[in-house]
Amino acid sequence: MIKKKIHIENAVRKLRFNSDEMTQQGLAELVGVSRQTIVAIEKYKYTPSLDLAFKIALAFDREIQEVFFIN
Amino acid sequence: MNIKIRNTLAEIIGALIAMTWMWLHLTEASIMTIESVSKVLAQGIGISIILIIILHIVFNILSSIISGQYEKDIDDERDKIYELYALQLSSVIFGISIVTTLVLLGWFNLSINTGLIVITFACFIGSIISLFLKIYLYRN
Numbered sequence: 001m002i003k004k005k006i007h008i009e010n011a012v013r014k015l016r017f018n019s020d021e022m023t024q025q026g027l028a029e030l031v032g033v034s035r036q037t038i039v040a041i042e043k044y045k046y047t048p049s050l051d052l053a054f055k056i057a058l059a060f061d062r063e064i065q066e067v068f069f070i071n
Numbered sequence: 072m073n074i075k076i077r078n079t080l081a082e083i084i085g086a087l088i089a090m091t092w093m094w095l096h097l098t099e100a101s102i103m104t105i106e107s108v109s110k111v112l113a114q115g116i117g118i119s120i121i122l123i124i125i126l127h128i129v130f131n132i133l134s135s136i137i138s139g140q141y142e143k144d145i146d147d148e149r150d151k152i153y154e155l156y157a158l159q160l161s162s163v164i165f166g167i168s169i170v171t172t173l174v175l176l177g178w179f180n181l182s183i184n185t186g187l188i189v190i191t192f193a194c195f196i197g198s199i200i201s202l203f204l205k206i207y208l209y210r211n
Contacts, residue, residue: 033147036073036209040149045211049148 010068013042015060031055074142075150075209077134081126083202089119090195100184108184112191119195153208157201164200168193 016022024038031052040046041056048056048068057064093115100108135141172189175181181189 028145032145033149034075034145036075037147037149046149052148 006070007044008047008068009044009071010041012038012056012067015062015067019060027056027059030059072134073209074131074134074144076206077130078127078144079202079205079209081130082123083199085119085123085126086195086199086202088122089115090192092118093191097188100188101182103184105184105187108187112187115191153205156208157205160204161194161197161201164197165194168197 012027016024016027024042025035028035028038032055033052037046037048041048053064053068057067060067093111096111096115097103097108103111131142168190172181172186172193175189176183176186
């Protein structure tokens with residue numbers, strides 16, 4: 001059993017800038033959440049559900065492990 | 072200040088005003104009949120609901136005028152999780168207050184009027200504390 005707390009990091013900010021400098025609002029509208037939720041995800045203050053994580057990965061046309069990973 | 076914090080503040084202010092109104096109308100609760108105490112409490116709950124709706128509208132109009140843009144209120148999974156935390160906290164506070172009131176009614180001769188008032192105020196206080204928790208979660 002894994003007892004160690006997992007700290008999930010992400011590349012959302014980097015991928016946004018690589019996608020024609022997509023705005024936080026633009027990404028939020030694409031995946032159906034508020035801009036504040038995207039801000040919280042980028043600051044690692046909120047870990048999204050699997051459903052939202054997949055939607056974000058799809059928005060960047062990437063595999064989920066390229067967007068969310070454990071460092 | 073984002074729309075979630077603004078709406079939560081509106082709810083806190085509405086609840087506080089309604090509690091103050093009830094408190095001022097219950098200064099002589101010990102000599103009031105149970106019917107009149109119940110009326111004041113029911114009116115207080117009604118006032119809080121109306122006030123919260125009015126304050127939501129006023130806060131959003133003021134914010135739109137100040138910022139010059141309309142902010143949509145989108146409820147996503149993060150809001151639902153925070154809502155759940157707040158609900159859990161207010162349920163715990165309400166539960167503790169119910170048990171305490173029943174113990175006081177059963178063993179310490181608390182009047183039924185005071186019991187009603189304590190339960191209603193505990194509900195409001197639980198709700199206000201849970202709203203502060205929501206603000207804390209949104210700000211962090």
